[in-house]
Amino acid sequence: MPTSTPVTESGGRRLRADAERNRARVLNAARELFAERGANVSMDEVARHAEVGVGTLYRHFPTKEAMVVAASQQRFGEILTYYRTVCRESAEPLEALQMLLTRVGEVEARDRGFASVVGGTLGSEGPPSTMRADLEAELVDLVGKGQASGSIRRDIAGADILALTCGLTSIVHRRSGDWRRYIDIVLDGLRSDHITP
Template structure:
């Protein structure tokens, strides 16, 4: 039976591998291999595979961590915004900043998973927060009455496309999108 020290070391190694992998994916995108991660994390390749048995598992863990961080921001910052319209704006801008900063990671996620969108519990939780933000804005009269979570989802997809393709200024896209949601 492993000691608590062994488990703590293993968890530190896992966290280090994931941190390094995210940085490498952000920098080099889908070109990153498991050996690159091991080398940069200063661990053996066996350590990488012990925690992430496939490259896909590593990419999925990186994606899951990013979605968890976005959700934490949404809950802590966006839901806490005193202005009912500000929460949704904070959320879209934060997502834009994350996607812009991590373009390579987004590409790796899309390549490995077929989509850059969250799924399962992450998606449900993010939709719940977005729904709350839309409802608050509607109750305050700052978000149009016919807006819904699906509209926010569509705007995030458009935002991701603008960033991925470099087809414009994502900040301007976000301002225009928010203007379209205002009542």
């Protein structure tokens, strides 16, 4: 369900009605095509699918990369929401982490564009920065809790979980085997109960 609040440009100015409509069409087309085939879809094709000219694409997004990122932002938000729910319901940090990573993998397996963005196959450096910061904050919190309760080893930081997520992403993205098992392996590696001091 797309936002019904008035869409604004990054400048904060309000969009003209046709511009708002077109922006939505473009985002929908982008989400659909990128999810199915990854970033390997031409701008012409997105434009055609959205029934819009290429120029309009560039009116709304500075580059193709920005468009792919914008198209996956929704997924990112969904995952963050899910994760917060899990945290509220589950007491055990490692369990919450497992559910998060599994969800990320599932979404990535279904949405190749999202996987590209998370994995950063697209030139720059990973997930959209605000989203990344939000998730990292949550993870810092979680890791802290796990360390306090003694379940997570001490030499880990919240940011490490993000890096490990990127690693998982590349495995999911390349469809090598059953990625769920790798989550278990990494989680076992994060436990503190088998470290010899």
